[in-house]
Amino acid sequence: IVVDEAFQLQTFTMRPYPSKNLNKEQRIFNYRLSRARRVVENAFGILTSRWRIYQKPINTSLETVDAIIKATICLHNLLMNESFYCVASYADRTSINGEILEGDWRRTNFNCFNDANNTSFASNNYTRRANEIRNIFTDYFMNEGQVPWQDEVI
Numbered sequence: 001i002v003v004d005e006a007f008q009l010q011t012f013t014m015r016p017y018p019s020k021n022l023n024k025e026q027r028i029f030n031y032r033l034s035r036a037r038r039v040v041e042n043a044f045g046i047l048t049s050r051w052r053i054y055q056k057p058i059n060t061s062l063e064t065v066d067a068i069i070k071a072t073i074c075l076h077n078l079l080m081n082e083s084f085y086c087v088a089s090y091a092d093r094t095s096i097n098g099e100i101l102e103g104d105w106r107r108t109n110f111n112c113f114n115d116a117n118n119t120s121f122a123s124n125n126y127t128r129r130a131n132e133i134r135n136i137f138t139d140y141f142m143n144e145g146q147v148p149w150q151d152e153v154i
Helices: 024-050 062-079 111-117 128-142
Strands: none
Touching (some): 024 128
16 A cells, blocks of 8 residues: 555555655655555546545445445546546646646545544554565665666656
């Protein structure tokens, strides 16, 4: 699970390295992780802004919730090719200068997220194993998982 600094590093979560005194490898890891997080945020943000059922708790059986999720994702994927459903400015994008331009979906008011955004889960404690896993990803991004543009953006 990709998380931000508000969450504790766990073996099942990946969060960025703390922002102070990072070496090149750690900066690249943070950049690559932030790209992954933006993809998830865009997908869920667009889905939530278009399918209002996600903007409040869904009080029904797990079976019905499962069917709702599958149906809306199928419709979402089908409609993504239609220009009216998701215009270019709706998702986050990168400018020519490398600046991240926030997508229009971010201006949608999501009341269901207010409580989560005001809650701090910050902790400097993390397990040795979780840190080892993060370091394995960092090493991967510098070797066989390297992409040609990663050095230019950090």
